Amino acid sequence: MFALDDDLAPFYARLADDVDLAFARAGIGRMLRSPSAFEDVVRTICTTNCAWSATERMIGALVAHLGTPAEGVLVAADAWRGRAFPSAAQVASASEAFFRDVARAGYRGAYMRALAKSVVDGAVELEAWRAAPRATLSDDELASRLLELPGVGPYAAAHIMMLFGRGSRLVLDSWTRPRYAKLVGKAFVADRTIERRFKRYGDAAGRAFWLLLWKSRHLGGERRI
């Protein structure tokens, strides 16, 4: 989960003379990921086009109703505490009614069911994709595969890749866009402009973008860049 195999040395080397991100060289910038790649993808789908409260509701329901209770942990039947995130098989076996009436996932229900089935029958090998080194599976190839998954668009693909240890794509959404604009003192900044600004970080552009957005959390205090 701590992605300790991710080698950030090249990234830190690139930040040696970076005014904005040199602070990260102290060992900042590692992304916390899920025990399984399937969980990373499902959680991400549950962040799309909805408020954070909805994301929590959907994921909470998946865990509480489909996940396996941890051994020796006594919990209420409807609680998510003490349970593992459900496996692809467990999600695949859930009914449409569960997604509609319990998780209240709306149109995402069909996406999650389809994804879970693809993982179960072996058509989609998320775990292998996550484990594959760049030399074997390029960022472009991984991105195109993720984009073919139901419910995964540009935002989700970039987010999942970040969790998979590929910090090349910028996670652009309704939180990061205004967040970046505020940091540079503008009301609005076009995606192309942001992409151009971070192009210099090469295959670590997404990680650099993310770090900049969270810089104040690491250093304390809000400041413009």
Place this chain on the structure above:
DNA sequence: CGTCCAGGTCTAC
């Protein structure tokens, strides 16, 4: 009570 939109995506031009 109607409209808007939140850590977007998909389909049809």
Place this chain on the structure above:
DNA sequence: GGTAGACCTGGACGC
């Protein structure tokens, strides 16, 4: 390849 419209849900908002 770029762009409207539709899409589940529910909390926030204006009236």
